[in-house]
Amino acid sequence: MRRKTREQVERLVQEMATELAELRSPGIREAVHREAQRIGEAAAHEAIETYRSRMDNRLHSIRDTAVKQATEAVLDRTRQTLEDANRTYLEQAKEQAREIFHDSVPPVISVQIDRAPPVRVTENSHEVLPDVILVLKARCHALLVGPAGTGKSTIAQQVARTLDLEFHALSLGPTTPMSKIFGYYDAHGTYHDTPFRRAFEEGGLMLLDELDSGHPGLLSELNQALSLGVCAFADDMVTAHPDFRVIATANTYGTGPDRQYTGRQALDAATLDRFVILDVPVDEALEERLALAQAPTREAEALEVLHLVRKLRATAREKRLPVMFSPRASIDSAKLIQAGACVEEAVEWRVLRGISDAHRAALGADAS
Numbered sequence: 001m002r003r004k005t006r007e008q009v010e011r012l013v014q015e016m017a018t019e020l021a022e023l024r025s026p027g028i029r030e031a032v033h034r035e036a037q038r039i040g041e042a043a044a045h046e047a048i049e050t051y052r053s054r055m056d057n058r059l060h061s062i063r064d065t066a067v068k069q070a071t072e073a074v075l076d077r078t079r080q081t082l083e084d085a086n087r088t089y090l091e092q093a094k095e096q097a098r099e100i101f102h103d104s105v106p107p108v109i110s111v112q113i114d115r116a117p118p119v120r121v122t123e124n125s126h127e128v129l130p131d132v133i134l135v136l137k138a139r140c141h142a143l144l145v146g147p148a149g150t151g152k153s154t155i156a157q158q159v160a161r162t163l164d165l166e167f168h169a170l171s172l173g174p175t176t177p178m179s180k181i182f183g184y185y186d187a188h189g190t191y192h193d194t195p196f197r198r199a200f201e202e203g204g205l206m207l208l209d210e211l212d213s214g215h216p217g218l219l220s221e222l223n224q225a226l227s228l229g230v231c232a233f234a235d236d237m238v239t240a241h242p243d244f245r246v247i248a249t250a251n252t253y254g255t256g257p258d259r260q261y262t263g264r265q266a267l268d269a270a271t272l273d274r275f276v277i278l279d280v281p282v283d284e285a286l287e288e289r290l291a292l293a294q295a296p297t298r299e300a301e302a303l304e305v306l307h308l309v310r311k312l313r314a315t316a317r318e319k320r321l322p323v324m325f326s327p328r329a330s331i332d333s334a335k336l337i338q339a340g341a342c343v344e345e346a347v348e349w350r351v352l353r354g355i356s357d358a359h360r361a362a363l364g365a366d367a368s
């Protein structure tokens with residue numbers, strides 16, 4: 001074989017090897033990731049077939065007879081090897097596509113009560129969402145208790161959309177005035193209503209956020225409205241609409257401040273008795289889906305931060321440290337990474353910011 005011909009064959013084979021290497025690079029994972037939700041594992045199969053087609057087209061385009069014969073000889077010796085490699089890779093890619101599809105697409109939740117048509121939720125949702133829907137469909141009010149950042153307020157919004165209720169929200173605090181709940185007359189004699197009044201009278205879902213921050217006097221005024229279905233507003237006595245529902249959120253069970261939530265109020269037993277109380281822990285499967293969705297092209301770095309946040313969270317819980325690592329830390333860090341921050345910057349800016357050297361050492365996250 002002439003030297004020029006050998007060089008042409010070697011160059012052609014090298015080009016094919018490069019194409020195969022590119023196919024196996026992380027780029028194919030990103031391609032599969034982008035396609036997984038739409039066509040699932042078919043994307044991986046299409047990628048393999050596309051490569052094989054390109055390889056065959058390259059062979060057919062060769063005009064030099066000697067080069068073509070030499071290339072056919074090379075392909076005859078290597079085709080089985082390539083087929084075996086492609087077959088193995090295809091199975092791996094299909095499995096990867098299935099995993100990505102499972103992680104990327106939220107599970108469909110279906111809740112059925114009595115003989116009513118089932119309620120279906122297809123968006124990313126917390127694992128306790130079906131329980132909350134059941135409580136409200138049973139015409140009860142719900143108190144969601146859990147750490148900060150677990151998605152309690154988001155659950156209330158999703159329930160409102162699912163049950164087709166108008167959504168109203170109000171955050172409570174120690175200085176929240178009665179007028180913010182029950183309305184008021186201004187100096188000109190004009191009555192001003194409130195989100196609570198509209199939900200109560202016209203129907204809707206009322207979110208009372210941070211219930212355990214509210215003033216006890218204000219909460220006691222709400223008791224009658226929640227239990228009897230009538231409420232004395234500033235202008236009139238009003239009867240609750242049949243579709244009036246309340247979801248309240250809290251970080252504690254109404255027992256007062258603790259090592260993490262130092263500004264919380266103790267809740268009266270009469271107030272707690274108005275609610276069905278549901279625990280809302282960290283849903284790590286939801287946390288992962290939401291975090292990875294924020295960094296579609298830098299998934300590996302987002303996963304690295306996610307695993308660190310989980311490790312710190314477990315250590316803080318085990319050692320009872322007054323520090324918090326909520327799912328927001330993972331999600332915000334993924335946003336920073338996607339925007340261009342490195343892992344170290346995201347961790348320092350969002351995960352460890354404000355934590356003392358002593359607590360960093362106890363967490364195993366000190367600079368050393």
